[in-house]
Amino acid sequence: MIDVVEWTRLEPWRVARARTDRGEFVIVKWMGPHVDGRQTEAWRLRTEVSALRFLSEDLQVDLAPRVLAEDLLAGRVILEDLAPRVALDGLLRGDGVVAHAERLEAFARARGELGAITAGHAERYYRRRERLGQVDAEADRLGRVARLRQEGLSQAGVLGVPVTGAVEREFALALAELADPGPFLALSNGDPESNNVLVRSDGPPDARLIDFEFAGFTHALHDAVCLHVPGPAWMRVSTMTARPAGSAPLPQVGEVYRRALAAGVPQAEDERLYGRALAAACMAFAFVRLWRLQVLDGRAAGDASRAQLVSTLEAAASTAQEHHALPQLAGLCQHLAEALRHRWPDADIDITALEPYTPRPQ
The missing domain is CATH 3.30.200.20 (Phosphorylase Kinase; domain 1)
Structure with a gap:
């Protein structure tokens, strides 16, 4: 006691x-x-x-x-109590990404290790979970895919962006990929953003993941999205960016995650399989965020959430292009971002000029 x-x-x-x-x-x-x-x-x-x-x-x-x-x-x-560890997002907000590059890598590695260690153990987890009450493993696995199946790409019509048959077919393939993870089925805490990892602010990061209230087994690549596409807290997150000569290099956290995941899910080493799944997960996240369109329409000009939504769509498209996957959906995301820039002139900014992990102004 x-x-x-x-x-x-x-x-x-x-x-x-x-x-x-x-x-x-x-x-x-x-x-x-x-x-x-x-x-x-x-x-x-x-x-x-x-x-x-x-x-x-x-x-x-x-x-x-x-x-x-x-x-x-x-x-x-x-x-x-995991103190003296502190939340990574607070460190990034306070000091910037360069000062905490090692901790950002530790975050990406911990997320990949979670997938690597838990892959193949879904039945074992659900036996334990069911002892505490009913749980829906299928709902855990499908996550946002279920809602995307219902509502599809409806916001494209609101923005006047046509959805071709080729786009619809690729969209269906992407959702099928996420709904049937195969060897990529792994435990996620359900909210894989940088506020849910604690690290030491001095010495080795020794990262720990927190907040497992929405945990469940789903496609592991959902946990990698936050390393490529900005979540609610950030304007931009990708570290795949050129930096001025002589400045400190940024960690390629996407690859850090991938190597850690591959230790338990060797299929992550397959360029085609991994690229397609990562692109699908990033697209799914971006399309769900697009459902906020009407809410953001009602906000005052200059609200940073508008430019953030543009950044989200462009980052999802860029990730797919970098991995030579889902070209139709990547093109759709680009067209949607262009439509938003036209709809909201205040959101027509140069996202690439922002440093990775630039906070969204409150």
Whole structure:
């Protein structure tokens, strides 16, 4: 039994760092409101406990915090405190990507290692998860693919961009690729952005992944998207960019991820297989983000989320082109980005002039 005698709330507000009666520090999480209402609070906590115990106890790896105790009926769980590690996104915002290149590499490596270590163990995970309550493995696997199948490329019509038969056929192939991962079926924490990795700010990064409330087995390449296409926090993330002579080189984090994944999923070494799957995952992310079109239309001119959406579409297209995959969808993304630049003159900026991991202005 762990008795908490003192605590300090962290962000989000249902997480706290606490001191036990033995003078040790732990992290306490409890059920509470979450911006993503896809699942109940109890479901999310059970999923996190299952995923973390699966990693530390079943697979015996140190990629995430250990569960020290849980009371699921009361809606509380006590986790290992990973301090003095801090969130990578805060370091990148404060100091820029060059100062934390080694930590960014560690982030990419940890994401690839998660896929490599867990690939092939889906049944083992779901046996553990089902002991804590019903779970839908198919819904985990499909993720955003299910909604894309329903709504397709409807936003292209809103922007006046034609969708040809060739585009539709390639779109169907891309979704089929993601829906049937084969050897690429691996555990994801469900939110693979840089705010969900903790690293040491001095010395070796020693990265740990956190926030497994939406964990599940899905296509591993969904976890690589954040290294190529900007998520909600960033205007640009790709480090595949030329830099002035004499400046520090940037880590090729996409390749760092790929090498780490290939250690457990050798199919990642196949240029064709990997490129097609990565392009499909990036496209799926970009098309889902495009569903925010009406919301962004209603915002004031100059809102950075508009230029960010342009950047997202162009980054997805660029990733596909770099890997010689899905040319029809890459072309569609480019046309959609051009349509947005015309629709929102305030978003017609030179994305390539931005440094990787330029934060989105709030």
